[in-house]
Amino acid sequence: MTDPPDNPPELARPTAPPDRRPGGRTARIRAQVLDAVRAELGEHGYEGLTMEGVAARAGVHRATVYRRWQDVGGLLADVLDAAGEDDWQPPNTGSLRGDLTALNDEIQESLVAQPSVPEALMAASFRSAQAAHAQHQLWEDRYARCEALVERAIDRGELPPHTDARxxxxxxxxxxxxxxxxxxxxxxxxxxxxxxxxxxxxxxAGAFTRPAQGEES
Amino acid sequence: MTDPPDNPPELARPTAPPDRRPGGRTARIRAQVLDAVRAELGEHGYEGLTMEGVAARAGVHRATVYRRWQDVGGLLADVLDAAGEDDWQPPNTGSLRGDLTALNDEIQESLVAQPSVPEALMAASFRSAQAAHAQHQLWEDRYARCEALVERAIDRGELPPHTDARxxxxxxxxxxxxxxxxxxxxxxxxxxxxxxxxxxxxxxAGAFTRPAQGEES
Structure with a gap:
């Protein structure tokens, strides 16, 4: 069974073989569909998010969207998964306070944007268990990456060694x-x-200091 | 136009005149309906909350529920309004840390309850502007009441006088x-x-200290 011709003309590559490499046709369709999910979510919220609306906006055949993402929960989960696949790193300003301020500036900017896709995803995660799971994984990943910021502060002597980064x-x-x-x-x-x-x-003041286990490890 | 006979037999008072005093018939119907909203919300979430389901559960005529609350947003807003009408006061344990811990224990208990009505209301407030407004007002009221807790800590000398309570x-x-x-x-x-x-x-450490404006006021 071959895919239906579901990509718009400017992206069609009729002479190319089926291509599942990153950057290939599969990746391009995913990018188109996830862009459409973010745009629809930003404009209409979870309420207005439909498989049909996403397919139409993405210029991708409905059947492809259903086959690959199953339902709206699948689309939301993949948007959240994709958000975790970037190469984002926490700010590195040279001081703990500077790093945390820069991090918070990024967060505030993303939340006050109109529309705010992160906020729409949080709202959606109350309605789809699949989105909630993916949202949880994304937070986990982001906080794990930010632990580097705390480790740098420990290395600089700004924090006690047994600081609970999370x-x-x-x-x-x-x-x-x-x-x-x-x-x-x-x-x-x-x-x-x-x-x-x-x-x-x-x-x-030691608020996040864990009790040392035995000697310094 | 008279009300339909919308209260269950044990609450019917056929000889009593229309009664809008607190504790009267109007207040009783409100209590029945809001209890039903909380129960439906806890069991089914916003998704399963309908005017019909609430009316049936409350044993109140649908027409009364529609006339008085208009729609699901109206019901949610009134549950939140009602939550702010209690005589809740923040804990008073004798120390700032004790008060904040007791406050957080209350919050954690309300959020880990299964089902958690506060969490269901927060989720619903992403979907109804009316509920969002009422939720905002409830938070405002709760944080305003908690300012007494901070003032006591200032009086005890645990905090600098110009502490930003909020x-x-x-x-x-x-x-x-x-x-x-x-x-x-x-x-x-x-x-x-x-x-x-x-x-x-x-x-x-002075994290919440506001700059003094002129002399001590």
Missing amino acids: RLLIAATAPLYHQLVLLRTAPDPQLPGHAATTATLAAA | RLLIAATAPLYHQLVLLRTAPDPQLPGHAATTATLAAA
């Missing part, structure tokens, strides 16, 4: 999500810096 | 909502205390 990172970033996503307060340009400073001061 | 309270509580509602990590019994300690240490 707790520090959550303390630094949670107020942004809380205020912008849950409380829906107006964006405060000082919030990224305030939350970063709070976590930095608490860290210096 | 920022301190958000720092203390945000990690719970972030981890339990957005990140969906497994509940950690140490989290309420950890988040309280973090905020207390940051506060002692």
Whole structure:
């Protein structure tokens, strides 16, 4: 069974063989479809997200979208998976407070964007178990990458060696999500810096220090 | 036009005049309907919340529910309004850290309950502007009441006089909502205390101190 001719003319490569390499036809269709999901989600929210709407916007045959993503939950999960496949690295400004402020600036910018795709994905994750799982994995991945930021601060002597990186990172970033996503307060340009400073001061006071297990490891 | 006989037999008071006092017939119908909304929301989420299901569960005529609450957004908003009408006061344990830990214990308990009505209301507030507004008002009210907790700590000399109560309270509580509602990590019994300690240490280090305006006021 061959794929239906579901890509728009400018992307059709009729003489090329089936191609599943990264950057090949499969990857291109995925990129088109996920772009369409993000655009539809941003414009209409989860409510207005349909397989048909995504297929039409992407210029991809409906049958392909159904076969590959099954349902709206599958589309959302793949958008979240794709978000975790980038080469994003946490800021590296030379100080813990600077790094956390820059991180929070990025978060605030993504959440106050109109429309905010990250916020739409969080909202959608309350409605699709598959999206919720993928959202959880994306957070895990992002916080894991940010641990490098904490390790650099330990290496610079800004933090005690037994600092719990995850707790520090959550303390630094949670107020942004809380205020912008849950409380829906107006964006405060000082919030990224305030939350970063709070976590930095608490860290210096030993708030995130784990008890050493035996000798220094 | 008279009301249809929409209350169940044990609550019917055929000889009583129309009664809009608190505790009267109007208040009783509201209590029955809001109980039904909470129960339906807990069992089925926003998805399964319908005017018909609420009316049936409450034993109240559909027409009454439509007339008084218009739609599901109206029901959700009234549940949130009702939550703000209680006489809840923040914990008073004698220390800032104790108060914040007790507050966080309450929050964690409400969020890990199965089903969690607060979490279902947060999820619903992504879908109904009316619920979102009521949710925002409820948070505002709760944080405003908690300011007493910060004022007591200032009076005890645990905090500098110019402490920004709201920022301190958000720092203390945000990690719970972030981890339990957005990140969906497994509940950690140490989290309420950890988040309280973090905020207390940051506060002692001056993280929430506002610049004094002129002389002490």
